[in-house]
Amino acid sequence: MNVTLRTPRFILRQPQVGDAEPIARFLNDFAVSGNLARVPFPYHLSDAKAWLRTRVPGLPVENSNFAIELPGEGLAGHVGFHPGPQGPVLGYWLGQPFWNRGIMTEAVIASLDWFFSASQAPAVYSGVFHFNAASLAIQTKLGFTQTGRSTLLCLARGAEVEHIDTIMTRSVWKARPK
Template identity: 30%
Template sequence: MFPDLFRDDVFRIETRRLWLRWPTARDADSIQRLAGDQAVAEMTARIPLPLDRAAVDEFLVSSRAANASGTGLTLALCERARPGRAIGMIEIAPESEGGRSRLGYWLGRPYWGYGLMSEATEALVHAWFAWTPAARLDSSARVTNPASRRVLEKIGFVWSGRSFQHDPARGTESETDHFRLERGRWLVREGGDVPALAAAE
């Protein structure tokens, strides 16, 4: 799914304020603290509450394995001034059905409201379409998470439907808005050209 360049753990994408790099074992404490925040976890479909260290370690191992095999790409968000400290995560992973791929992300609550996730998603989506032959990328946001919806719409995703889901682990019902971005729409937004990606090997 991803080219060889992405499969080496020295790969990173640099933006104006962020490094997007492979997650490492050093990130475990930050992930547990930031992703385990109820306000963050409840805006996602995959982060369990409570978030224990075993679940974090399993996530790190599986993410790095997917990165190495090219079947997915999970990157830690870090401020450029502190590249060793993860403040969030972003990934593109295959869906279990339909052969499509899905964008997902979370950001620690102390970093909300500064446009960091928009910056990260724009960079990763650019890498996805610039360096793979993918025709489409899907994503979703809980109805109760308008900030996530704004992130997706800002980079060109369009609404494609709504679903109702039951979360047995939390005993809750949730409404989720679904979005998609087609390659053609992405190219139009890029002005018809694929600009160079600022990445370091």
């Protein structure tokens, strides 16, 4: 897969080797990594390089990631999908300097538009740790439905953490007001 998505303010593009330094810088911030399940803390340049080596051509739609690149500012974060036990899972993060600008809402909209047009998946799963009100607000605004609570390992915290589980079905996404 080699897809580039354009939004009114930025592009979503495939992660590149040159992204390693900003990825490491932004994810080596506990305020960011402490909200993510699959990211350790501290987060090193070697972690970013190892993850980037997994972004090879030909990955299935359900295992696609996009770097969020802002004109004149560079890489700001990531949005992407990975396989989960029930189906594809949406995950995302944004470097702290870019918070509170509506960037992630715009990125999630573009990535879900693409995902539901490129795959046959009936739904995308997601969720947030119980303390991540900003991320939950994005999902609520976009029409995700809470399906329950679980616990999920947070590598950065080294602990199982209460998780609010959410889902976005294809039918709800396609019917949403634009």
